[in-house]
Amino acid sequence: MDDQLASRGTARRTWPLYAAGFTTAFGAHGIAANLGQGDPDLQGSVLYLGLLLALYDGAEVVLKPVFGTLSDRIGARPVLLGGLVAFAAASALFVWARDPGLLWVARLGQGAAASAFSPAASALVARLNPRGGHGRAFGSYGFFKSIGYTAGPLLGGALVWAGGLTLLFGVLAALAVGVTVWAAAAVPSVPPLPRARQTVVDLVRGLANGAFLRPVAALAAATAALSAGVGFLPLSGASSGLTPVVTGAMISAPAASAAFVQPWAGRSLDAGRITVRAGLSAGLGVTGAGLAVAALPGAVPLLPAAVLIGVGTGLITPLAFTALAASTPPEHLGRTMGTAELGRELGDAGGPLLVAAVAAALTLGWGYLALALVVVLLAVPSAIAVDR
Numbered sequence: 560m561d562d563q564l565a566s567r568g569t570a571r572r573t574w575p576l577y578a579a580g581f582t583t584a585f586g587a588h589g590i591a592a593n594l595g596q597g598d599p600d601l602q603g604s605v606l607y608l609g610l611l612l613a614l615y616d617g618a619e620v621v622l623k624p625v626f627g628t629l630s631d632r633i634g635a636r637p638v639l640l641g642g643l644v645a646f647a648a649a650s651a652l653f654v655w656a657r658d659p660g661l662l663w664v665a666r667l668g669q670g671a672a673a674s675a676f677s678p679a680a681s682a683l684v685a686r687l688n689p690r691g692g693h694g695r696a697f698g699s700y701g702f703f704k705s706i707g708y709t710a711g712p713l714l715g716g717a718l719v720w721a722g723g724l725t726l727l728f729g730v731l732a733a734l735a736v737g738v739t740v741w742a743a744a745a746v747p748s749v750p751p752l753p754r755a756r757q758t759v760v761d762l763v764r765g766l767a768n769g770a771f772l773r774p775v776a777a778l779a780a781a782t783a784a785l786s787a788g789v790g791f792l793p794l795s796g797a798s799s800g801l802t803p804v805v806t807g808a809m810i811s812a813p814a815a816s817a818a819f820v821q822p823w824a825g826r827s828l829d830a831g832r833i834t835v836r837a838g839l840s841a842g843l844g845v846t847g848a849g850l851a852v853a854a855l856p857g858a859v860p861l862l863p864a865a866v867l868i869g870v871g872t873g874l875i876t877p878l879a880f881t882a883l884a885a886s887t888p889p890e891h892l893g894r895t896m897g898t899a900e901l902g903r904e905l906g907d908a909g910g911p912l913l914v915a916a917v918a919a920a921l922t923l924g925w926g927y928l929a930l931a932l933v934v935v936l937l938a939v940p941s942a943i944a945v946d947r
Contacts, residue, residue, distance in 0.1 A: 571745055572687055572745050572746055572747060573683075573684060573687055573688065573696060573699075573700075574745070575738060575741040575742035575745050575746055576639075576680045576684050576687075576742070576746065577699055577700055577702075577703040578703070578741060578742075579639065579643065579676050579677070579742065580677070580680055580700050580701075580703050580704040580707065581703040581704060581706060581707040582643070582646070582676075582707070582731075582734055582735055582738055583646075583673040583676070583704070583707070584703075584704040584705070584706075584707025584708045584711065585707035585708075585710060585711045585714075585715075585731070586615075586646070586650075586669055586673065586707075586711075586731050587616075587673070587707075587708075587711065588707070588708050588711030588715070589711035589712065589718075589727060589731070590615075590666070590669075590711075590715065590724075590727065590728075590731075614663060614666045614667045614670055615667075615669060615670035615673070616670065616904055616907060616908065617670065618667055618670030618673075618674055619670055619673060619674045619677075619900065619901075619904050620901060620905065620908075621674075622670075622671055622674035622675070623674045623678050623900045623901050623904070624894065624897040624898045624901050625897070626642070626674050626678055626679065626893075626897060627678035627679075627682070627893040627894045627895070627896050627897020627898060627900070628893060628894045628897065629893070630678065630679045630682055630893030630897075631682075631890060631891055631892065631893040631894050634748065634749055634750055635682045635683045635686070635893055636679075636683065636742075636746055636747075636748055636749055638676065638679040638893070639676045639679040639680055639742060640676075640739060641675060641676075642672045642673065642675030642676030642677075642679065643672070643676050643735050643739040643742065644672075644735075644739055645668065645671065645672035645675065646668075646669055646672035646673060646676065646731075646735040647731075647732045647735035647736045647739065648668070648672075648732075649665050649666075649667075649668025649669045649671075649672055650665065650669060650728045650729070650731040650732035651728075651729075651732040652664065652668065653665035653724070653725070653728045654725055654728050654729045654732060657725060659724075662724070665728065669731075677900060678893060678896040678897035678900055679893065680700070681700070681880065681892075681896035681899075681900070682892040682893040682896050683749060684696050684697060684700050685697075685880075685884040685889075685896075686749050686889060686892060687746075687747070687749070690884075690885065691829055692829055693825075693829070693880075693881040693884050693885065694824070694825035694826065694827070694828030694829040694877055694878070694881045695822070695825045695826050696825070697821075697825055697876070697877040697880040697881050697884075698821045698822040698823070698824055698825020698826060698828075698877040699821075699822055699825065700877075700880075701817070701818075701821035701822075701825075701873070701876045701877050701880075702818050702819070702821045702822050705814045705815070705817045705821065705873070706814075706818050708814035709811045709814040709815045712810055712811065713811065715727055718730055771886065771887075771895070771898075771899075773839070773882075774835075774839070774878075774879035774880070774882045774883050774899070775879070775883070775898070775899050775902035776902070776937050777839045777842065777843060777879050777937060778875065778876065778880075778899060778902055778903050779902045779903060779905055779906030779909070780843060780846065780875075780906060780933065780934045781842065781843075781846055781871065781872040781875040781876060781934075782872075782903040782904075782906035782907045782910070783906035783907065783909055783911075783913070783930060783933075783934070784846045784847075784850055784868050784871070784872065784930060784934055785813050785814070785817070785868060785869070785872050785910075786906070786907045786908075786910045786911050787850070787910040787911050787913075787914045787926075787927075787930055788809075788813050788849070788850075788853070788864070788865055788868045789810050789813060789814075790911045790914075791853075791911070791915075791918075791926070791927070792809045792810075792853060792861055792864065792865055793809055793810060794923065795853065795858075795861055795923060796809055796858060796861050799857060799858035799861070800858065801858050801861075809861060809862060809865045812862060812865035812866055812869060813865050813866070813869035813872065814869060816865075816866045816868075816869025816870050816873060817869040817872040817873035818873070819873070820869070820870050820873025820874060821873045821876055821877050822877075824838060824873060824874050824876075824877050824878060825877040825878075825881070828877070828878055828881060833878075835878050835879075835881065835882045838874055838875075839874075839875055839878055839879065839938070840938045841871075841874060842871045842872070842873075842874030842875035842878070843871065843875065843934055843935065843937055843938035844871070844935065844938055845867055845871035845874065846867070846868055846872060846875070846934050847871075847931040847932075847934040847935035847938070848867055848871075848931075849863075849864045849865070849866070849867030849868035849869075849870075850864070850868065850927045850928070850930050850934065851927065851928060851931045852867060853868075853924075854924035854925070854927040854928045854931070855924075856924070879899075880896075883895055883896070883899055910930055913926070913929060913930050913933070914926035914927060914930050917929040
């Protein structure tokens with residue numbers, strides 16, 4: 560990170576970036592958890608509902624590396640602001656049209672917009688804070704994203720109950736507008752840095768480097784476990800006779816646990832109380848243990864399993880992003896953050912797919928154990944990584 564910008568990194572200038580992180584998380588989970596409740600037609604069309612759920616993540620998988628690279632070329636601030644404006648416009652489109660047939664357009668637009676402002680926000684978090692404060696900064700950024708993931712299903716459900724999907728999209732539009740104005744006023748212009756000419760071979764070599772692959776693999780594993788837990792723990796709870804209220808708490812428990820662990824993990828890293836190597840290994844171990852606990856019979860292990868998955872994810876996320884920022888030249892931060900987010904999206908899709916495939920052949924418990932094995936095995940290369 561360039562020293563001149565490090566001295567200008569203040570809480571006042573990074574708070575809008577945290578708000579942007581909350582916006583993308585709240586938009587992703589708030590709508591995804593309540594699509595079926597907000598439109599009666601979707602309840603009878605599992606295929607269309609699945610398509611709508613996939614559009615947001617699909618757009619992010621394709622576009623996050625693209626917008627991350629763009630932020631390196633033209634500056635992260637205009638990409639951040641443009642993405643927030645586009646998110647507000649996509650949300651407002653559905654409110655204005657009030658046409659369920661346009662739901663897929665609004666959802667795709669939101670996903671594309673989040674693909675722009677999410678990696679740009681991550682890059683700005685790194686550039687506006689000194690290297691010695693990256694752990695704390697990314698811990699705070701992850702905290703607000705986790706709060707968005709936690710509040711999305713709950714607050715989104717309340718909004719849909721009160722006014723349908725139109726009210727939820729309207730609140731998202733207003734939120735994005737508010738964050739845009741705040742960011743425009745508080746986030747300073749961060750000019751793009753001169754970049755050395757890179758060939759395709761140079762790019763591939765950089766992305767294949769262990770300093771990049773190890774943190775991204777840890778992020779993908781954590782996201783895979785979190786996604787599988789959110790998707791399948793309620794199913795395990797229901798089959799054990801738990802009420803919808805309790806299974807609903809299981810959806811929020813991993814994200815809530817991660818939210819409160821991330822700031823502590825980031826501060827501990829900056830203070831030298833933990834290292835990237837030890838933190839990533841411990842986080843993967845705890846996450847794998849949570850999945851293994853979920854495989855135990857009965858309802859009692861499920862809530863502790865959800866908490867353990869969240870704690871492990873909370874350890875991994877700020878440490879991995881701090882390691883990525885430390886190993887990346889400042890002029891390529893946007894590309895790195897965008898590609899790292901791609902790894903998380905692949906984990907988001909791959910974790911539930913692995914659990915479902917094994918569960919279809921055996922049982923859901925074996926599905927949890929299969930993913931736990933993958934997560935724990937990834938702790939080995941993390942354990943031999945070079946510390947920051």
